[in-house]
Amino acid sequence: MHVLYHHRTQGRGAEGNHIVSVVSALRQLGHQVRVISPGGVDPFSKDTAPVDKASTKVTGISRVWRFVSRHFPNWLFELAEMAYNIPAYFRVSRELRAVRYDLVYERYAFFLVAGAFAAARHGVPFLLEVNEVSGVPERARKQSFMRLCNAFERMLFRRCSRIHAVSSYLADRAREAGASSGQLAVVPNGFDMNRIPATPRREELRRRFGLDGTFVLGFAGWFDDWDRLSNLVEVMARILKVSPDFRLCLIGDGRGRAAAAARAAELGIADKIIFTGAVARAEVYDYLSMLDVGVLPNSNMFGSPMIMFEMMGLGIPLVLPRLPPIEDVHKHGQTALLFEPLNVEECSECVLSLFANVSLRERIAAAAKTRLLEEHSWIRTVEKILDLEPPA
Structure with missing residues (x-):
């Protein structure tokens, strides 16, 4: 055609x-x-x-x-x-x-x-x-x-x-x-699985950003207002009370960065958050490979988030808000853990559930990747x- x-x-x-x-x-x-x-x-x-x-x-x-x-x-x-x-x-x-x-x-x-x-x-x-x-x-x-x-x-x-x-x-x-x-x-x-590097630079990049021995959650994209990165900073403040080994890696840039950085400073956790700055398309998947859990603190009501599919392809377990475009793809407890939009406490609980349970992380990441390959390549x-x- x-x-x-x-x-x-x-x-x-x-x-x-x-x-x-x-x-x-x-x-x-x-x-x-x-x-x-x-x-x-x-x-x-x-x-x-x-x-x-x-x-x-x-x-x-x-x-x-x-x-x-x-x-x-x-x-x-x-x-x-x-x-x-x-x-x-x-x-x-x-x-x-x-x-x-x-x-x-x-x-x-x-x-x-x-x-x-x-x-x-x-x-x-x-x-x-x-x-x-x-x-x-x-x-x-x-x-x-x-x-x-x-x-x-x-x-x-x-x-x-x-x-x-x-x-x-x-x-x-x-x-x-x-x-x-x-x-x-x-x-x-x-998502196109062929885009994933044969050998992602996970260990190299984790060493560069001082993430060895830590549990890394993160998000990537152009930081828009609807992403509510400040909520993700609030989540970090809560989960750091459980373990000091958490780190938050924010891959990208945008107007939401300043508010997130300011909130982190207010909460005294700025040293636990890494802002990588802008990343070239060819290196995005290497940077995403640093993450142990991917979190979308929020999204909009209409868009199908590209970053969600990219993390699914990389086998990263996901914590996502219950929004129509996300529920078009995911079921809670099967391919991701879902929380009520803007509910910081519920999002924190989802992250802690994955932190405490390796088999849960592996199971939902594998199920999400299978769904991606079967329905969303x-x-x-x-x-x-x-x-x-x-x-x-």
Whole structure:
């Protein structure tokens, strides 16, 4: 099958990782894929670091786009998002005229309808991947023209051949916005086991950061407000009362770092917490291998956390909040230990349960890895996505 993949992201962080994973899996399945990105964006660039959005290199028009997103009022940024449809429509249309495609695959973005209109104009099936929708809570960037965005969204959903949402929450919201159940399915994210280094540098890195002989819990990513890293610091303060051998390793960077560091200083446990800073994509799995337990102190209601699947692939036992995208994948006590969101005491109890019980750690880590291999490898995930597309 000949697939045209269209997106409007900056191709960095988890979004860049996701694009590379989907496109790579499509190609491994034998499909030809052409990617249309904003000018100056290359999600496949080795410069892209999934745990450091800010330092990713951009060129050309994308440099202008980044400047606008950082320094212009939000309402003006959203007008620019709407205007992007004009060049995007002509770029996609030009490609569809030049080459016979079997499918246009597009990653959802606010106000983006160009791909859907171009696909309809040229009679090509249009598959939409929904990673967020208008009006989701705790979004990093607030919305200025939400009602207008809702209208764009309804117009988009009506023009989709099929829609796959990465979480049940997003699927429900898509239905509310007009998507029919017959065209909609939930397909969480995945992981490619081939990305794991043959010999992770666990011991080397643990020595570098002074972690020998300690029990390390950790988290990795771009630290957004919804991650509530300060809650994880609170967890550390509680569990250190049980054993002084705990350490917390936070891999990455972001605006949530300062608050977490300040809270650690207030609690007098700053020396028990390691901030690695930004880590290049090629080294992320080496750094994750340092962990004895992975903890997501919180997440959002809509996203399927990429880091969760990466830790599953590495065989790291997980402590996770009970949120819809997480419960789409995990069952408490079987593939992870789950706690009520923002409940520091319950999260602490989950960590201590794993600390005290080696067989429990091994059992849930093995079960999670098996589930990943059977249901959430990127190959399996993309197969599910393509199964949504009706035969020609």
